Amino acid sequence: MNLVILTEQDRVGKGRFVLADHRAVHIRTVLRITPGETVEVGLVDGPLGTALCESSSEHELVLTCDHWREAPVPTPTIDIVCAIPRPKTLRKLLIFSAIMGVRRILFVRANRTDKSYLQSPWLQPEQHRPFLLEGLSQGRQTRLPEVHTHQLFRPFVEDTLPDLENREPVPSVKLLSDPYAAQVVGELGPLSTGPRYLLAIGPEGGWVPFEMELFAAAGFRPVGLGPWTLRVEMALVAAIAQVSLVDRMRNRHE
Amino acid sequence: MNLVILTEQDRVGKGRFVLADHRAVHIRTVLRITPGETVEVGLVDGPLGTALCESSSEHELVLTCDHWREAPVPTPTIDIVCAIPRPKTLRKLLIFSAIMGVRRILFVRANRTDKSYLQSPWLQPEQHRPFLLEGLSQGRQTRLPEVHTHQLFRPFVEDTLPDLENREPVPSVKLLSDPYAAQVVGELGPLSTGPRYLLAIGPEGGWVPFEMELFAAAGFRPVGLGPWTLRVEMALVAAIAQVSLVDRMRNRHE
Numbered sequence: 045m046n047l048v049i050l051t052e053q054d055r056v057g058k059g060r061f062v063l064a065d066h067r068a069v070h071i072r073t074v075l076r077i078t079p080g081e082t083v084e085v086g087l088v089d090g091p092l093g094t095a096l097c098e099s100s101s102e103h104e105l106v107l108t109c110d111h112w113r114e115a116p117v118p119t120p121t122i123d124i125v126c127a128i129p130r131p132k133t134l135r136k137l138l139i140f141s142a143i144m145g146v147r148r149i150l151f152v153r154a155n156r157t158d159k160s161y162l163q164s165p166w167l168q169p170e171q172h173r174p175f176l177l178e179g180l181s182q183g184r185q186t187r188l189p190e191v192h193t194h195q196l197f198r199p200f201v202e203d204t205l206p207d208l209e210n211r212e213p214v215p216s217v218k219l220l221s222d223p224y225a226a227q228v229v230g231e232l233g234p235l236s237t238g239p240r241y242l243l244a245i246g247p248e249g250g251w252v253p254f255e256m257e258l259f260a261a262a263g264f265r266p267v268g269l270g271p272w273t274l275r276v277e278m279a280l281v282a283a284i285a286q287v288s289l290v291d292r293m294r295n296r297h298e
Numbered sequence: 299m300n301l302v303i304l305t306e307q308d309r310v311g312k313g314r315f316v317l318a319d320h321r322a323v324h325i326r327t328v329l330r331i332t333p334g335e336t337v338e339v340g341l342v343d344g345p346l347g348t349a350l351c352e353s354s355s356e357h358e359l360v361l362t363c364d365h366w367r368e369a370p371v372p373t374p375t376i377d378i379v380c381a382i383p384r385p386k387t388l389r390k391l392l393i394f395s396a397i398m399g400v401r402r403i404l405f406v407r408a409n410r411t412d413k414s415y416l417q418s419p420w421l422q423p424e425q426h427r428p429f430l431l432e433g434l435s436q437g438r439q440t441r442l443p444e445v446h447t448h449q450l451f452r453p454f455v456e457d458t459l460p461d462l463e464n465r466e467p468v469p470s471v472k473l474l475s476d477p478y479a480a481q482v483v484g485e486l487g488p489l490s491t492g493p494r495y496l497l498a499i500g501p502e503g504g505w506v507p508f509e510m511e512l513f514a515a516a517g518f519r520p521v522g523l524g525p526w527t528l529r530v531e532m533a534l535v536a537a538i539a540q541v542s543l544v545d546r547m548r549n550r551h552e
Contacts, residue, residue, distance in 0.1 A: 046527050118525060144526050184527045230484075230547040270542045271372060272398050273300050273438045274535075281532050282539035288524045289540050293484045 045070050047184045048085045048095070049177050050107070059110040061085075061095070068105035071097070083107070086186035088177070091115055115186040118145030120239035120291045122284055123216070125205075127154035127247030128193065129276050131164040135175050136277040141189050142179020144284050148190040150208075152200045154255060156247040167193060201258045205242075216240040220259050221283050222266035223250065229267045229283075230290045239291055243283050245276060299324050301438045302339045302349070303431050304361070313364040315339075315349070322359035325351070337361070340440040342431070345369055369440040372399030374493035374545045376538055377470070379459075381408035381501030382447065383530050385418040389429050390531040395443050396433025398538050402444040404462075406454045408509060410501040421447060455512045459496075470494040474513050475537050476520035477504065483521045483537075484544045493545055497537050499530060 048071060054061040063071070071077045077097050085095040091112035098106040122144075126137060128151045141149050153162065165171055172191050180186060194200040209216065219229065219241065244251075244264055251259070256266070269282045302325060308315040317325070325331045331351050339349040345366035352360040376398075380391060382405045395403050407416065419425055426445050434440060448454040463470060473483065473495065498505075498518055505513070510520070523536045 228543055278535050281535040285536035285539045286543050289482055
Protein backbone atom coordinates (compact mmCIF):
# COMPACT_ATOMS: atom_id res chain seq x y z
CA MET A 45 0.00 0.00 0.00
CA ASN A 46 1.98 2.95 -1.34
CA LEU A 47 -0.84 5.43 -0.88
CA VAL A 48 -3.79 5.13 1.51
CA ILE A 49 -6.86 5.72 -0.64
CA LEU A 50 -9.70 7.57 1.09
CA THR A 51 -13.26 7.81 -0.16
CA GLU A 52 -16.15 10.12 0.68
CA GLN A 53 -17.69 7.21 2.61
CA ASP A 54 -14.76 7.36 5.04
CA ARG A 55 -15.32 11.05 5.75
CA VAL A 56 -16.88 11.94 9.10
CA GLY A 57 -16.03 15.65 9.12
CA LYS A 58 -14.38 18.30 6.96
CA GLY A 59 -10.87 16.85 7.02
CA ARG A 60 -11.58 13.84 9.20
CA PHE A 61 -11.73 10.23 8.03
CA VAL A 62 -12.44 7.01 9.93
CA LEU A 63 -11.11 3.73 8.56
CA ALA A 64 -12.28 0.39 9.93
CA ASP A 65 -11.23 -2.08 7.25
CA HIS A 66 -8.02 -3.62 5.85
CA ARG A 67 -6.55 -0.13 5.40
CA ALA A 68 -6.65 0.50 9.14
CA VAL A 69 -5.00 -2.86 9.80
CA HIS A 70 -2.34 -2.16 7.16
CA ILE A 71 -1.55 1.31 8.50
CA ARG A 72 -1.29 -0.03 12.06
CA THR A 73 0.51 -3.34 11.52
CA VAL A 74 2.51 -2.99 8.28
CA LEU A 75 3.25 0.72 7.98
CA ARG A 76 3.32 0.83 11.81
CA ILE A 77 1.94 4.35 11.99
CA THR A 78 1.07 5.36 15.55
CA PRO A 79 -1.02 8.34 16.73
CA GLY A 80 0.88 11.57 16.05
CA GLU A 81 2.58 10.22 12.94
CA THR A 82 1.58 10.98 9.35
CA VAL A 83 0.74 8.89 6.32
CA GLU A 84 0.35 9.72 2.63
CA VAL A 85 -3.26 9.66 1.50
CA GLY A 86 -5.19 10.23 -1.72
CA LEU A 87 -8.86 11.03 -2.13
CA VAL A 88 -10.59 9.03 -4.87
CA ASP A 89 -10.88 11.23 -7.97
CA GLY A 90 -9.36 13.98 -5.90
CA PRO A 91 -6.16 15.36 -4.41
CA LEU A 92 -3.24 13.91 -2.47
CA GLY A 93 -2.48 14.82 1.12
CA THR A 94 -0.46 14.05 4.21
CA ALA A 95 -2.79 12.89 6.95
CA LEU A 96 -2.19 12.84 10.68
CA CYS A 97 -3.07 9.67 12.56
CA GLU A 98 -5.23 10.89 15.45
CA SER A 99 -6.06 7.59 17.04
CA SER A 100 -5.66 3.95 16.24
CA SER A 101 -7.21 0.86 17.79
CA GLU A 102 -8.04 -2.67 16.75
CA HIS A 103 -11.42 -1.42 15.59
CA GLU A 104 -10.77 1.83 13.82
CA LEU A 105 -8.23 4.43 12.84
CA VAL A 106 -8.87 8.16 12.62
CA LEU A 107 -7.01 10.34 10.14
CA THR A 108 -7.20 14.10 9.69
CA CYS A 109 -6.00 15.96 6.65
CA ASP A 110 -6.47 19.66 6.01
CA HIS A 111 -3.81 20.30 3.39
CA TRP A 112 -4.37 18.81 -0.01
CA ARG A 113 -2.36 19.13 -3.20
CA GLU A 114 -3.28 18.36 -6.82
CA ALA A 115 -2.70 14.74 -7.81
CA PRO A 116 -0.70 14.54 -11.06
CA VAL A 117 -2.80 13.48 -14.05
CA PRO A 118 -1.10 10.73 -16.07
CA THR A 119 0.16 11.73 -19.49
CA PRO A 120 -0.44 10.59 -22.17
CA THR A 121 -4.11 9.79 -21.66
CA ILE A 122 -4.61 6.08 -22.33
CA ASP A 123 -7.89 4.28 -22.91
CA ILE A 124 -7.99 0.52 -23.29
CA VAL A 125 -10.24 -1.73 -25.36
CA CYS A 126 -9.99 -5.28 -24.16
CA ALA A 127 -11.75 -8.55 -24.88
CA ILE A 128 -13.74 -9.75 -21.86
CA PRO A 129 -11.19 -12.10 -20.24
CA ARG A 130 -11.38 -14.95 -17.76
CA PRO A 131 -12.26 -13.67 -14.26
CA LYS A 132 -8.75 -14.01 -12.84
CA THR A 133 -7.38 -11.94 -15.70
CA LEU A 134 -10.18 -9.39 -15.41
CA ARG A 135 -9.16 -8.77 -11.83
CA LYS A 136 -5.52 -8.24 -12.84
CA LEU A 137 -6.48 -5.94 -15.71
CA LEU A 138 -8.48 -3.75 -13.33
CA ILE A 139 -5.63 -3.54 -10.82
CA PHE A 140 -2.91 -3.01 -13.44
CA SER A 141 -4.97 -0.37 -15.29
CA ALA A 142 -5.47 1.61 -12.10
CA ILE A 143 -1.74 1.31 -11.27
CA MET A 144 -0.80 2.65 -14.71
CA GLY A 145 -3.27 5.53 -14.67
CA VAL A 146 -5.53 4.23 -17.46
CA ARG A 147 -8.45 6.60 -17.92
CA ARG A 148 -11.05 4.21 -19.30
CA ILE A 149 -11.31 0.46 -19.83
CA LEU A 150 -13.79 -0.78 -22.40
CA PHE A 151 -14.38 -4.52 -22.15
CA VAL A 152 -16.04 -6.05 -25.18
CA ARG A 153 -17.24 -9.55 -25.81
CA ALA A 154 -14.94 -10.98 -28.47
CA ASN A 155 -15.27 -14.09 -30.56
CA ARG A 156 -12.71 -15.79 -28.31
CA THR A 157 -14.43 -14.66 -25.08
CA ASP A 158 -15.51 -17.94 -23.52
CA LYS A 159 -19.22 -17.94 -22.69
CA SER A 160 -18.46 -18.91 -19.10
CA TYR A 161 -16.56 -15.63 -18.60
CA LEU A 162 -19.81 -13.72 -19.04
CA GLN A 163 -21.19 -15.35 -15.91
CA SER A 164 -18.35 -14.03 -13.77
CA PRO A 165 -19.62 -11.96 -10.84
CA TRP A 166 -16.46 -9.86 -11.27
CA LEU A 167 -17.90 -8.54 -14.54
CA GLN A 168 -20.54 -6.62 -12.55
CA PRO A 169 -19.67 -2.91 -12.21
CA GLU A 170 -20.12 -2.95 -8.41
CA GLN A 171 -17.42 -5.63 -8.18
CA HIS A 172 -14.75 -3.55 -9.93
CA ARG A 173 -14.21 -0.92 -7.30
CA PRO A 174 -12.17 -2.91 -4.77
CA PHE A 175 -9.70 -3.95 -7.47
CA LEU A 176 -9.48 -0.45 -8.88
CA LEU A 177 -8.89 0.96 -5.40
CA GLU A 178 -6.18 -1.65 -4.81
CA GLY A 179 -4.50 -0.45 -8.02
CA LEU A 180 -4.74 3.22 -7.07
CA SER A 181 -3.19 2.43 -3.72
CA GLN A 182 -0.30 0.52 -5.30
CA GLY A 183 0.25 3.02 -8.11
CA ARG A 184 -0.07 6.21 -6.03
CA GLN A 185 -2.92 7.30 -8.27
CA THR A 186 -6.24 8.85 -7.25
CA ARG A 187 -8.20 8.91 -10.48
CA LEU A 188 -10.50 5.89 -10.68
CA PRO A 189 -10.54 4.40 -14.19
CA GLU A 190 -13.97 4.25 -15.84
CA VAL A 191 -14.97 0.69 -16.71
CA HIS A 192 -17.61 -0.20 -19.32
CA THR A 193 -18.63 -3.60 -20.62
CA HIS A 194 -20.13 -4.20 -24.05
CA GLN A 195 -21.74 -7.43 -25.16
CA LEU A 196 -22.01 -6.80 -28.92
CA PHE A 197 -18.79 -6.44 -30.83
CA ARG A 198 -19.88 -4.83 -34.09
CA PRO A 199 -22.07 -2.04 -32.61
CA PHE A 200 -19.33 -1.40 -30.09
CA VAL A 201 -16.68 -0.79 -32.75
CA GLU A 202 -18.96 0.87 -35.29
CA ASP A 203 -21.10 3.04 -33.01
CA THR A 204 -19.89 3.20 -29.40
CA LEU A 205 -16.24 3.93 -30.15
CA PRO A 206 -16.99 6.74 -32.66
CA ASP A 207 -19.55 8.20 -30.21
CA LEU A 208 -16.94 8.29 -27.46
CA GLU A 209 -14.39 9.70 -29.88
CA ASN A 210 -16.70 12.52 -30.92
CA ARG A 211 -16.89 13.73 -27.35
CA GLU A 212 -13.11 14.20 -27.17
CA PRO A 213 -11.38 17.49 -27.95
CA VAL A 214 -8.70 15.79 -30.06
CA PRO A 215 -8.67 12.55 -32.05
CA SER A 216 -6.95 9.60 -30.45
CA VAL A 217 -4.19 7.44 -31.85
CA LYS A 218 -5.78 4.00 -32.19
CA LEU A 219 -3.50 1.02 -31.94
CA LEU A 220 -4.26 -2.68 -32.06
CA SER A 221 -1.76 -5.05 -30.50
CA ASP A 222 -1.13 -7.75 -33.11
CA PRO A 223 1.69 -10.31 -32.87
CA TYR A 224 1.79 -10.53 -36.68
CA ALA A 225 2.09 -6.78 -37.27
CA ALA A 226 5.12 -5.73 -39.29
CA GLN A 227 5.59 -2.53 -37.31
CA VAL A 228 6.17 -1.62 -33.71
CA VAL A 229 4.77 1.53 -32.12
CA GLY A 230 7.94 3.56 -32.67
CA GLU A 231 7.84 2.93 -36.41
CA LEU A 232 4.41 4.32 -37.21
CA GLY A 233 5.54 7.79 -38.19
CA PRO A 234 3.85 10.94 -36.93
CA LEU A 235 1.02 9.89 -34.69
CA SER A 236 -1.30 12.76 -33.85
CA THR A 237 -1.83 16.07 -32.22
CA GLY A 238 -3.23 14.76 -28.98
CA PRO A 239 -1.49 12.91 -26.26
CA ARG A 240 -4.39 10.45 -26.30
CA TYR A 241 -4.22 6.78 -27.18
CA LEU A 242 -6.80 4.05 -27.56
CA LEU A 243 -5.13 0.64 -27.27
CA ALA A 244 -6.90 -2.58 -28.20
CA ILE A 245 -5.54 -5.62 -26.37
CA GLY A 246 -6.69 -8.97 -27.74
CA PRO A 247 -7.98 -12.00 -25.88
CA GLU A 248 -5.98 -15.18 -25.32
CA GLY A 249 -5.56 -16.53 -28.84
CA GLY A 250 -5.98 -13.05 -30.33
CA TRP A 251 -8.75 -11.26 -32.18
CA VAL A 252 -10.29 -13.21 -35.08
CA PRO A 253 -9.88 -11.81 -38.65
CA PHE A 254 -13.42 -10.37 -38.68
CA GLU A 255 -12.64 -8.38 -35.53
CA MET A 256 -9.30 -7.21 -36.91
CA GLU A 257 -11.04 -5.95 -40.04
CA LEU A 258 -13.64 -3.99 -38.07
CA PHE A 259 -10.89 -2.45 -35.94
CA ALA A 260 -8.93 -1.53 -39.08
CA ALA A 261 -12.05 0.06 -40.62
CA ALA A 262 -12.43 2.06 -37.39
CA GLY A 263 -8.93 3.47 -37.79
CA PHE A 264 -6.91 1.13 -35.56
CA ARG A 265 -3.37 0.45 -36.73
CA PRO A 266 -1.79 -2.92 -35.92
CA VAL A 267 1.44 -2.88 -33.91
CA GLY A 268 3.60 -5.68 -32.60
CA LEU A 269 4.74 -5.45 -28.98
CA GLY A 270 7.68 -7.79 -29.44
CA PRO A 271 8.61 -11.40 -30.17
CA TRP A 272 6.59 -12.84 -27.29
CA THR A 273 3.30 -14.55 -26.62
CA LEU A 274 2.23 -12.59 -23.58
CA ARG A 275 -0.53 -13.10 -21.07
CA VAL A 276 -3.25 -10.47 -21.52
CA GLU A 277 -2.26 -8.51 -18.40
CA MET A 278 1.39 -8.53 -19.51
CA ALA A 279 0.36 -7.25 -22.95
CA LEU A 280 -1.44 -4.39 -21.20
CA VAL A 281 1.70 -3.42 -19.30
CA ALA A 282 3.97 -3.81 -22.35
CA ALA A 283 1.66 -1.77 -24.60
CA ILE A 284 1.26 1.09 -22.13
CA ALA A 285 5.00 1.09 -21.38
CA GLN A 286 5.90 1.29 -25.07
CA VAL A 287 3.27 3.88 -26.02
CA SER A 288 4.26 6.10 -23.09
CA LEU A 289 7.94 5.80 -24.01
CA VAL A 290 7.37 6.69 -27.66
CA ASP A 291 5.01 9.53 -26.73
CA ARG A 292 7.61 10.97 -24.39
CA MET A 293 10.44 10.65 -26.93
CA ARG A 294 8.31 12.32 -29.61
CA ASN A 295 7.42 15.21 -27.33
CA ARG A 296 11.06 15.74 -26.40
CA HIS A 297 12.08 15.96 -30.03
CA GLU A 298 9.38 18.45 -31.01
CA MET B 299 -0.74 -23.78 -22.65
CA ASN B 300 0.40 -22.38 -25.99
CA LEU B 301 3.20 -24.90 -26.41
CA VAL B 302 3.48 -28.32 -24.80
CA ILE B 303 6.92 -28.41 -23.20
CA LEU B 304 8.65 -31.79 -23.29
CA THR B 305 11.70 -32.75 -21.26
CA GLU B 306 14.21 -35.57 -21.55
CA GLN B 307 12.48 -37.21 -18.59
CA ASP B 308 9.37 -37.64 -20.71
CA ARG B 309 11.27 -39.44 -23.46
CA VAL B 310 10.78 -43.19 -23.74
CA GLY B 311 12.25 -43.69 -27.21
CA LYS B 312 13.89 -41.74 -30.02
CA GLY B 313 10.93 -39.52 -30.87
CA ARG B 314 8.49 -40.90 -28.33
CA PHE B 315 7.31 -39.13 -25.18
CA VAL B 316 4.92 -40.24 -22.44
CA LEU B 317 3.12 -37.59 -20.39
CA ALA B 318 1.26 -38.48 -17.21
CA ASP B 319 0.84 -35.13 -15.47
CA HIS B 320 -1.15 -31.91 -15.89
CA ARG B 321 0.08 -31.62 -19.48
CA ALA B 322 -1.68 -34.84 -20.45
CA VAL B 323 -4.87 -33.64 -18.78
CA HIS B 324 -4.61 -30.26 -20.52
CA ILE B 325 -4.00 -31.79 -23.96
CA ARG B 326 -6.93 -34.17 -23.52
CA THR B 327 -9.50 -31.93 -21.82
CA VAL B 328 -8.67 -28.35 -22.80
CA LEU B 329 -6.95 -28.63 -26.19
CA ARG B 330 -9.15 -31.74 -26.83
CA ILE B 331 -6.50 -33.48 -28.89
CA THR B 332 -7.51 -37.06 -29.70
CA PRO B 333 -5.29 -39.86 -31.05
CA GLY B 334 -4.34 -39.14 -34.65
CA GLU B 335 -4.29 -35.38 -34.13
CA THR B 336 -1.21 -33.22 -33.68
CA VAL B 337 -0.07 -30.70 -31.10
CA GLU B 338 2.76 -28.15 -31.04
CA VAL B 339 5.60 -29.17 -28.75
CA GLY B 340 8.95 -27.76 -27.66
CA LEU B 341 11.85 -29.62 -26.11
CA VAL B 342 13.42 -27.82 -23.13
CA ASP B 343 16.59 -26.05 -24.31
CA GLY B 344 15.94 -27.58 -27.70
CA PRO B 345 13.86 -27.41 -30.86
CA LEU B 346 10.16 -27.06 -31.64
CA GLY B 347 8.10 -29.75 -33.29
CA THR B 348 4.66 -30.95 -34.27
CA ALA B 349 3.88 -34.13 -32.36
CA LEU B 350 1.33 -36.78 -33.17
CA CYS B 351 -0.91 -37.98 -30.37
CA GLU B 352 -0.61 -41.75 -30.49
CA SER B 353 -2.79 -42.65 -27.57
CA SER B 354 -4.53 -40.90 -24.74
CA SER B 355 -6.13 -42.20 -21.58
CA GLU B 356 -6.92 -40.93 -18.13
CA HIS B 357 -3.51 -42.11 -17.01
CA GLU B 358 -1.14 -41.16 -19.77
CA LEU B 359 -0.74 -39.66 -23.20
CA VAL B 360 1.79 -40.77 -25.79
CA LEU B 361 3.25 -38.31 -28.31
CA THR B 362 5.64 -39.00 -31.16
CA CYS B 363 7.68 -36.38 -32.94
CA ASP B 364 10.32 -37.03 -35.57
CA HIS B 365 10.55 -33.66 -37.25
CA TRP B 366 12.06 -30.85 -35.28
CA ARG B 367 12.84 -27.28 -36.25
CA GLU B 368 15.09 -24.69 -34.62
CA ALA B 369 13.38 -22.65 -31.89
CA PRO B 370 13.93 -18.92 -32.44
CA VAL B 371 16.37 -17.37 -29.98
CA PRO B 372 15.02 -14.13 -28.47
CA THR B 373 16.77 -10.96 -29.54
CA PRO B 374 18.08 -8.82 -27.89
CA THR B 375 19.59 -11.01 -25.20
CA ILE B 376 18.28 -9.82 -21.84
CA ASP B 377 19.66 -10.66 -18.41
CA ILE B 378 17.90 -9.47 -15.26
CA VAL B 379 19.28 -8.45 -11.87
CA CYS B 380 16.51 -8.39 -9.31
CA ALA B 381 16.25 -7.94 -5.57
CA ILE B 382 15.07 -11.15 -3.87
CA PRO B 383 11.31 -10.47 -3.68
CA ARG B 384 8.46 -11.88 -1.61
CA PRO B 385 7.68 -15.48 -2.61
CA LYS B 386 4.51 -14.66 -4.56
CA THR B 387 6.44 -12.12 -6.62
CA LEU B 388 9.37 -14.50 -7.10
CA ARG B 389 6.99 -17.00 -8.67
CA LYS B 390 5.65 -14.36 -11.06
CA LEU B 391 9.13 -13.14 -11.96
CA LEU B 392 10.17 -16.68 -12.90
CA ILE B 393 7.08 -17.21 -15.06
CA PHE B 394 7.21 -13.78 -16.71
CA SER B 395 10.97 -14.06 -17.38
CA ALA B 396 10.49 -17.39 -19.13
CA ILE B 397 7.57 -15.98 -21.16
CA MET B 398 9.69 -13.05 -22.32
CA GLY B 399 12.74 -15.12 -23.18
CA VAL B 400 15.04 -13.76 -20.48
CA ARG B 401 18.37 -15.58 -20.63
CA ARG B 402 19.47 -15.27 -17.02
CA ILE B 403 17.92 -14.03 -13.77
CA LEU B 404 20.26 -12.97 -10.98
CA PHE B 405 18.46 -12.56 -7.66
CA VAL B 406 20.39 -10.64 -5.05
CA ARG B 407 19.61 -9.90 -1.46
CA ALA B 408 18.96 -6.17 -1.27
CA ASN B 409 18.68 -3.88 1.70
CA ARG B 410 14.91 -3.91 1.28
CA THR B 411 14.72 -7.70 0.94
CA ASP B 412 12.71 -8.72 3.99
CA LYS B 413 14.53 -11.39 6.00
CA SER B 414 11.48 -13.62 5.85
CA TYR B 415 11.76 -13.83 2.06
CA LEU B 416 15.05 -15.69 2.45
CA GLN B 417 13.22 -18.54 4.13
CA SER B 418 10.94 -19.08 1.14
CA PRO B 419 11.17 -22.63 -0.20
CA TRP B 420 10.59 -21.11 -3.64
CA LEU B 421 14.06 -19.60 -3.44
CA GLN B 422 15.57 -23.07 -3.73
CA PRO B 423 16.81 -23.82 -7.26
CA GLU B 424 14.89 -27.10 -7.50
CA GLN B 425 11.65 -25.17 -6.94
CA HIS B 426 12.14 -22.86 -9.90
CA ARG B 427 11.72 -25.34 -12.70
CA PRO B 428 7.91 -25.77 -12.62
CA PHE B 429 7.41 -21.99 -12.83
CA LEU B 430 9.97 -21.63 -15.59
CA LEU B 431 8.35 -24.46 -17.54
CA GLU B 432 4.94 -22.83 -17.10
CA GLY B 433 6.41 -19.65 -18.58
CA LEU B 434 8.01 -21.46 -21.54
CA SER B 435 4.69 -23.12 -22.26
CA GLN B 436 2.80 -19.81 -22.17
CA GLY B 437 5.43 -17.89 -24.11
CA ARG B 438 6.14 -20.54 -26.78
CA GLN B 439 9.77 -20.54 -25.70
CA THR B 440 12.05 -23.51 -25.17
CA ARG B 441 15.16 -21.98 -23.64
CA LEU B 442 15.06 -22.32 -19.86
CA PRO B 443 16.30 -19.14 -18.15
CA GLU B 444 19.28 -19.63 -15.83
CA VAL B 445 18.49 -18.57 -12.27
CA HIS B 446 21.12 -17.67 -9.66
CA THR B 447 20.67 -16.33 -6.15
CA HIS B 448 23.25 -14.21 -4.34
CA GLN B 449 23.14 -13.37 -0.65
CA LEU B 450 25.80 -10.65 -0.48
CA PHE B 451 25.14 -7.47 -2.37
CA ARG B 452 28.55 -5.84 -2.60
CA PRO B 453 30.54 -8.90 -3.76
CA PHE B 454 27.75 -9.62 -6.22
CA VAL B 455 27.98 -6.20 -7.88
CA GLU B 456 31.76 -5.81 -7.55
CA ASP B 457 32.92 -9.34 -8.37
CA THR B 458 30.19 -11.62 -9.69
CA LEU B 459 28.76 -9.25 -12.29
CA PRO B 460 32.19 -8.33 -13.77
CA ASP B 461 33.12 -12.04 -13.83
CA LEU B 462 29.98 -12.88 -15.76
CA GLU B 463 30.57 -9.91 -18.04
CA ASN B 464 34.12 -11.01 -18.83
CA ARG B 465 32.82 -14.29 -20.19
CA GLU B 466 30.64 -12.53 -22.79
CA PRO B 467 31.82 -11.80 -26.32
CA VAL B 468 30.45 -8.23 -26.22
CA PRO B 469 29.87 -5.81 -23.36
CA SER B 470 26.29 -5.42 -22.17
CA VAL B 471 24.24 -2.27 -21.86
CA LYS B 472 23.57 -1.99 -18.14
CA LEU B 473 20.42 -0.22 -17.07
CA LEU B 474 18.96 0.39 -13.65
CA SER B 475 15.24 1.09 -13.39
CA ASP B 476 14.90 4.19 -11.24
CA PRO B 477 11.66 6.16 -10.82
CA TYR B 478 13.67 9.33 -10.19
CA ALA B 479 15.86 9.03 -13.29
CA ALA B 480 15.73 12.03 -15.62
CA GLN B 481 16.03 9.89 -18.73
CA VAL B 482 14.08 7.07 -20.32
CA VAL B 483 15.72 4.25 -22.24
CA GLY B 484 15.21 5.89 -25.63
CA GLU B 485 17.09 9.02 -24.56
CA LEU B 486 20.40 7.48 -23.58
CA GLY B 487 22.15 8.06 -26.87
CA PRO B 488 24.16 5.33 -28.61
CA LEU B 489 24.02 2.26 -26.45
CA SER B 490 26.51 -0.37 -27.55
CA THR B 491 27.52 -2.94 -30.05
CA GLY B 492 25.14 -5.24 -28.10
CA PRO B 493 22.53 -6.58 -28.54
CA ARG B 494 22.83 -7.59 -24.90
CA TYR B 495 21.22 -5.88 -21.94
CA LEU B 496 21.53 -6.28 -18.21
CA LEU B 497 18.51 -4.76 -16.47
CA ALA B 498 18.40 -4.17 -12.73
CA ILE B 499 14.86 -4.14 -11.31
CA GLY B 500 14.58 -2.82 -7.76
CA PRO B 501 12.65 -4.25 -4.83
CA GLU B 502 9.38 -2.82 -3.51
CA GLY B 503 10.44 0.56 -2.19
CA GLY B 504 13.43 0.68 -4.52
CA TRP B 505 17.16 0.22 -4.11
CA VAL B 506 18.72 2.23 -1.27
CA PRO B 507 21.30 4.97 -2.13
CA PHE B 508 24.25 2.72 -1.25
CA GLU B 509 23.03 0.11 -3.72
CA MET B 510 22.40 2.72 -6.42
CA GLU B 511 25.96 3.99 -5.99
CA LEU B 512 27.47 0.53 -6.34
CA PHE B 513 25.39 -0.10 -9.46
CA ALA B 514 26.51 3.25 -10.90
CA ALA B 515 30.15 2.40 -10.18
CA ALA B 516 29.61 -0.90 -11.98
CA GLY B 517 28.46 0.95 -15.11
CA PHE B 518 24.67 0.84 -14.70
CA ARG B 519 22.80 3.87 -16.04
CA PRO B 520 19.54 4.89 -14.35
CA VAL B 521 16.42 5.00 -16.53
CA GLY B 522 12.83 5.81 -15.71
CA LEU B 523 10.18 3.45 -17.05
CA GLY B 524 7.37 6.00 -16.80
CA PRO B 525 5.28 7.98 -14.33
CA TRP B 526 4.08 4.94 -12.40
CA THR B 527 4.78 3.06 -9.21
CA LEU B 528 4.76 -0.46 -10.59
CA ARG B 529 4.73 -3.84 -8.91
CA VAL B 530 8.05 -5.60 -9.41
CA GLU B 531 6.70 -8.06 -11.98
CA MET B 532 5.10 -5.20 -13.92
CA ALA B 533 8.41 -3.30 -13.89
CA LEU B 534 10.05 -6.40 -15.37
CA VAL B 535 7.54 -6.48 -18.24
CA ALA B 536 7.71 -2.71 -18.82
CA ALA B 537 11.53 -2.66 -18.81
CA ILE B 538 11.88 -5.57 -21.23
CA ALA B 539 9.14 -4.16 -23.49
CA GLN B 540 10.84 -0.75 -23.67
CA VAL B 541 14.38 -2.06 -24.11
CA SER B 542 13.28 -4.44 -26.87
CA LEU B 543 11.40 -1.64 -28.62
CA VAL B 544 14.34 0.77 -28.52
CA ASP B 545 16.78 -1.96 -29.56
CA ARG B 546 14.61 -2.80 -32.54
CA MET B 547 14.17 0.85 -33.57
CA ARG B 548 17.93 1.43 -33.34
CA ASN B 549 18.73 -1.60 -35.44
CA ARG B 550 16.25 -0.52 -38.10
CA HIS B 551 17.86 2.88 -38.36
CA GLU B 552 21.41 1.62 -38.67
